[in-house]
Amino acid sequence: DAGITQSPRHKVTETGTPVTLRCHQTENHRYMYWYRQDPGHGLRLIHYSYGVKDTDKGEVSDGYSVSRSKTEDFLLTLESATSSQTSVYFCAISVGSNEKLFFGSGTQLSVL
Amino acid sequence: KNQVEQSPQSLIILEGKNCTLQCNYTVSPFSNLRWYKQDTGRGPVSLTIMTFSENTKSNGRYTATLDADTKQSSLHITASQLSDSASYICVVIAMNNAGNMLTFGGGTRLMVKP
Numbered sequence: 001d002a003g004i005t006q007s008p009r010h011k012v013t014e015t016g017t018p019v020t021l022r023c024h025q026t027e028n029h030r031y032m033y034w035y036r037q038d039p040g041h042g043l044r045l046i047h048y049s050y051g052v053k054d055t056d057k058g059e060v061s062d063g064y065s066v067s068r069s070k071t072e073d074f075l076l077t078l079e080s081a082t083s084s085q086t087s088v089y090f091c092a093i094s095v096g097s098n099e100k101l102f103f104g105s106g107t108q109l110s111v112l
Numbered sequence: 113k114n115q116v117e118q119s120p121q122s123l124i125i126l127e128g129k130n131c132t133l134q135c136n137y138t139v140s141p142f143s144n145l146r147w148y149k150q151d152t153g154r155g156p157v158s159l160t161i162m163t164f165s166e167n168t169k170s171n172g173r174y175t176a177t178l179d180a181d182t183k184q185s186s187l188h189i190t191a192s193q194l195s196d197s198a199s200y201i202c203v204v205i206a207m208n209n210a211g212n213m214l215t216f217g218g219g220t221r222l223m224v225k226p
Contacts, residue, residue, distance in 0.1 A: 103155025
């Protein structure tokens, strides 16, 4: 698993509440990513980071923000959760020039 | 728009049988293509990478092919095992001035029955 842990593994929350998901890596990789996975869609990139305090948007970034204050931690925040954000969220790190991704085990988020 | 289409969406086979999963892409400029295996409740794990110059690559019972002219890749699984039950995801990487861009297919869900 390349030393990636996601927390929490499962979360149920109510519409309008803030939610923060955490991704932690132990191997000092520069690039980290947040994806969401939904039925009928491939994995879709939300945000990514290429270093401490360096982040950029992916294709589905609306409603999400991220922060990376330390190399090992990449946080994904839903400022005001909506039902459309019910999904499985995966964190990933990139290793090597050929973009080999190592994924965490995912966070199942349900927004009621 | 870059797209990756996988077929079939789902597949059921008997243990010991072979199967082939397809991936068609319209991604430019092409850099490489990866196949990932995703077990239920887990993140995807890379099986193999195909670069532009490679036609075939094997990883145990998994053999990937790439036809860059027709923009098609396949993943062939030989002598399937129950543990092969998973989703298989094709990912195509494009490389441009902005960096690498990954496009994910929707996956093929394979179920191997005893």
